[in-house]
Structures are given as C-alpha cells and as structure tokens.
Amino acid sequence: MSILEVDNLSVSFKQYTSGLRQHTQEVISNLSMELVSGEILAVVGASGSGKSLLAHAILGILPSNAQTSGKIRFDGEVLTTKLQEQLRGKEIALVPQSVSFLDPLMRVGAQVRTSVRKGKAKEAQKKVFERYHLKEEVENMYPFQLSGGMARRILVSTAMVSGARVIIADEPTPGLDSVVIKEALTNFREFADQGCAVMLISHDIESALQVADKVAVFYGGTVLEIAPAENFEGNGDRLQHHYSKALWRALPQNDFTCEFKN
Numbered sequence: 252m253s254i255l256e257v258d259n260l261s262v263s264f265k266q267y268t269s270g271l272r273q274h275t276q277e278v279i280s281n282l283s284m285e286l287v288s289g290e291i292l293a294v295v296g297a298s299g300s301g302k303s304l305l306a307h308a309i310l311g312i313l314p315s316n317a318q319t320s321g322k323i324r325f326d327g328e329v330l331t332t333k334l335q336e337q338l339r340g341k342e343i344a345l346v347p348q349s350v351s352f353l354d355p356l357m358r359v360g361a362q363v364r365t366s367v368r369k370g371k372a373k374e375a376q377k378k379v380f381e382r383y384h385l386k387e388e389v390e391n392m393y394p395f396q397l398s399g400g401m402a403r404r405i406l407v408s409t410a411m412v413s414g415a416r417v418i419i420a421d422e423p424t425p426g427l428d429s430v431v432i433k434e435a436l437t438n439f440r441e442f443a444d445q446g447c448a449v450m451l452i453s454h455d456i457e458s459a460l461q462v463a464d465k466v467a468v469f470y471g472g473t474v475l476e477i478a479p480a481e482n483f484e485g486n487g488d489r490l491q492h493h494y495s496k497a498l499w500r501a502l503p504q505n506d507f508t509c510e511f512k513n
C-alpha cells in the first residue's frame with residue numbers, strides 16, 4: 252500500500268538576473284513516484300539532480316522563492332502547507348543532508364528528546380544514543396562541539412525516535428564508520444519491516460542496495476527509472492536506461508565488467 256505519492260511534481264526557482272529581469276529555472280520536472288509501506292526506496296543520481304529538493308518538497312521546507320506544481324499525497328490525502336506542518340517530524344521525519352539543520356542553541360540530548368512522541372523521552376534518547384555509540388556526555392553538548400560524524404548520528408537518532416511512518420533520509424551515512432553505517436541501514440530495514448516506508452537518498456549505491464527494495468534513478472530533476480534492487484547486478488543488463496547502467500558500471504567493484512578493460 253502506498254503511503255506517500257508524488258504526482259507530476261515540478262519545482263522551479265524564480266531568480267533575478269540583471270536588474271529586475273526574472274529568470275525561472277526548473278529543477279524538478281514532472282516527477283512521479285511512490286513510497287510503499289514495508290519498503291525502502293533508494294534514490295540515487297548525480298549531484299544537483301534534485302534529490303534533496305524532492306525531500307524538501309515533501310516536507311514543505313523549500314525556500315520561499317521556489318514554485319511548485321503537482322500533488323503529493325500522504326495516506327491518500329493531498330498535502331497542503333498546513334498538513335505538511337502537522338506531519339513534519341511526526342508522521343514524516345527527515346534525516347537532513349546538512350548538519351546545519353540542528354538547532355545551534357539547544358543541547359543535542361534535548362533536541363532528540365523533543366522528537367520522542369511515544370513513551371518516556373529520556374529513556375528513548377538514552378537507548379538511541381547507545382545504539383549509535385554516542386557517549387553519555389554527548390547529550391549535554393551543543394552542535395558546534397560535535398564532530399561531523401557525531402552530528403550525523405544525532406540527526407539519524409532524531410528521526411529514529413520520532414515514531415514517524417515515513418522516514419526520508421538524505422545522505423544519512425557519509426563520514427560514519429562502517430559499523431555505524433551498518434547499524435543505521437539495519438535500523439531503516441527494521442523500520443520498513445514494521446510497515447513504515449523509507450526513502451534513502453544516497454551516493455553510496457553499494458550500501459543502499461544491501462537494504463533497498465527498489466531504486467529510483469534520478470537525472471536532471473526527474474526519475475529515469477525505478478528498478479527492483481536485484482536488477483543492479485552483473486553488467487546491469489536488466490536496467491532499462493543507459494544512465495542507470497553507466498552509474499552501476501562506474502562503481503569500483505564493477506570495473507571488472509567494463510568494456511574498456513584489456
């Protein structure tokens with residue numbers, strides 16, 4: 252069953268060029284896709300292809316000069332600005348790409364606790380810190396005192412304790428060591444297995460494929476194809492699009508199958 256549906260979404264930015272002349276740049280074009288309960292959808296594609304903007308459009312946190320058209324539905328209901336506000340951080344949680352999303356003036360333990368909706372906040376926060384190997388003293392720190400990897404683990408923790416039904420994770424793993432990456436990906440898998448849905452935006456196709464059910468390949472602001480994860484194997488012959496094949500074959504471990512070899 253589909254929890255979140257994106258229907259013909261376009262996003263453009265109005266920018267002033269010289270003087271008062273306006274220029275509109277479309278950064279997402281006629282994009283349709285869905286998140287299904289119980290599934291992880293990995294989203295892969297080049298830098299600048301619109302992955303983060305799609306996440307922000309779903310959450311309703313695009314910059315104010317962005318114009319959108321199309322519809323996004325949660326549980327069949329069309330998302331309005333008001334509904335997005337109500338669902339944000341509650342039914343739909345974001346693991347943002349940038350650690351600047353953390354509140355610089357709030358201790359990180361408190362930030363995680365404010366996201367807990369069910370059960371005891373303190374307990375949930377302690378448990379999730381333990382899970383992500385964050386020492387007890389970290390809860391009293393401010394974001395500026397954290398390393399990049401610690402800040403990222405705080406962002407993942409915040410989404411994990413929220414009790415949301417949809418998690419949109421925008422590059423949640425860079426800078427993390429392999430043990431924590433595995434832990435986070437396993438948690439996303441468990442989360443999906445409980446009947447929730449995950450959108451996992453990642454440059455790390457190899458890791459994403461370990462847990463994803465389907466992969467959406469992004470290019471130039473739209474989805475080229477959505478393929479079952481198992482189609483990413485061998486030479487990539489089961490992938491439909493040249494770009495998807497190229498993306499897959501460009502991975503270091505696939506050099507062996509590259510035609511240029513010999």
Ligand SMILES: Nc1ncnc2c1ncn2[C@@H]1O[C@H](COP(=O)(O)OP(=O)(O)OP(=O)(O)O)[C@@H](O)[C@H]1O
Pocket residue numbers: 264278296297298299300301302303304305314348
């Ligand atoms: N506020 C903005 N105003 C104008 N253009 C923007 C704005 N934010 C993003 N863009 C443009 O939209 C495009 C998509 O950006 P987006 O951040 O979604 O890419 P991405 O796929 O997430 O890239 P990355 O993999 O590097 O995170 C880029 O070309 C970017 O320059």
Ligand code: NI
Pocket residue numbers: 302303304348421
């Ligand atoms: Ni991005």
